[in-house]
Amino acid sequence: MFNIYQPQKAKIISLNTESTDTKLFRLALTDKKNQKEFNFLPGQFVQIGLPGWGECPISFASSPHQSDKYFELAIRKVGQLTGQLSELKKGDLVDIRGPFGNGFDADLFKDKPLVLVGGGCGFVPLRPLIMDYLADKMENTVLQIFYGCKNEDTLLFKKEHASWNRQAELNVILEKPSSKWAGKKGLITDLFKNRVITSNSIAVLVGPPLMYRFVIAELKKRQITDENIYLSLEKKMYCGVGVCQHCAIGPYYVCKDGPVFRWSDIKDINNII
């Protein structure tokens, strides 16, 4: 019988420091056949672990279209395990279980304008969608990206911003930038001012719960329906398969039924955001 708790080994094939506390890990399963067959959807996640330190859920930061060769995870040093992970070097091994969760169903986004809204390190799961859009793998009419972050040091994927901005509309705002910052200063909702967002847009939100509250209100002003607002939730998880109960919200499990939810499906759950 397949052991749902058995992780497999993945090797760090490259490491890139993205910000003061976040590194981008490019990983390949040591079993080459398994890596070749590895497949996932943007928005899905893996349980990454280190024996002796436990596991934690991390969303994919790379496109599924490279998944036969590698996958990427952006890991922010925030707890004990991620602290250990941040010490690792190229060539080191980690444990991987998954992929888990539902991910974004790009078919539902088809032929519509796509609005991606990311806050802080929550921005990571949006990168696969951007990569797929830039590679002409998404059938969206336009792509608008709204990215709010604390300062220049915590801003992720900086090297890619120029290319994103060529094919899509990238809007970045920093809450507490340095004096050198030439861009916008403020909160993510400030980015929506004077921006046209059409009411038939699909909006995908990833960030802290507080951001959801204000961004959803902003999107509602633009007549975007609850059915067309998607958000990805971050919860404590152990099993990854909907048993241990730590990630339960209302009738759903974030690990199994999510982490991506339609706002219309969860908005009545008490204290959801």
Added chain:
Amino acid sequence: MKNKRVEKLIRDLSADYFVFAPQKLGADLAPGYEYGISEVKDINNIDWSGRVPYGNWKEVLLPHHERLFDLKNGELIKAKANSPLIACLGMNILDLKALTLFEQVFANDVYYQERRRNLLIIGYSTGLPNDYKKNKVFSHNYKEDILEHVVFDIFITSQSNGKIALYSGSEKGQKILEKYGLGDYQHIEFSGPVAESGPDKRMASIAKKMENSFNHPVWDDLNKRCIACSKCTIACPTCFCFDLEDRNDPADKSRSRKWSSCFNSDFTLIAGGQDDLDTVKKKIFFWYFHKFVRIPKEYSLPGCVGCNRCTLACPVGIDINKTIQSLMK
């Protein structure tokens, strides 16, 4: 119950199995709390009254602390299964219902399945014991067909005339009964956990009422009384939340599964400080919601078997029956 055939069966089984059964655990325990599940050392100590023992079978089905992996040279190696042959003797209908739910929840769990393979489930009932009637969480239907919807290998009913009736619920049960010369049993084919007439109607109406009830006064009332001690989650035969815990010290290098409780302060706490269940009201709502909404939606089965153990366990006198009554008013 004094029955020579059953006593012989227990003696025969004890050659191969550790036999566990409801027994009085100590003379000094308070009334209502004196019965629990333990290994049978003396056949005369087995409690055949049919009452629901305060202790439950969860420890046998899902150990409090279970080693999943040994950590060797940086690798997690599946821990050797420690699954002794155990005969679970005298499981009442409510506990069989809890077991039947576990069978769904842990269907894909290799550790549960390996352990389960070595368990022999022997249910027992005294017919329609008065004990059950006072538990009104669900309208239990104690007609014969209840046995078609719970999991067991052998079922024994003791009747008022002192006689017993034997049932088999699996091939394993049949083989054992035949082997030990108890051929006069009736076989009951398990026809799934949900009755043909559909999921329990009271379960559905409670779920509907509870789903969006967070602002109902009943939760504010419980919020004032509940001290989040988590005793109910330990006493409950269906509470199965768990944590995974890594140990990496010279004495123990392992990844284990441990019972958890949604009343624990870190149950939903994530690195960075966000905590969904940051008030007692949210915790207690989460606990009820799991039993009365989430489990029914997921498995079409009640998450509460109506055993009343949580009510007995609660140090501040929260009664699950009264909670449901208040909610349904």
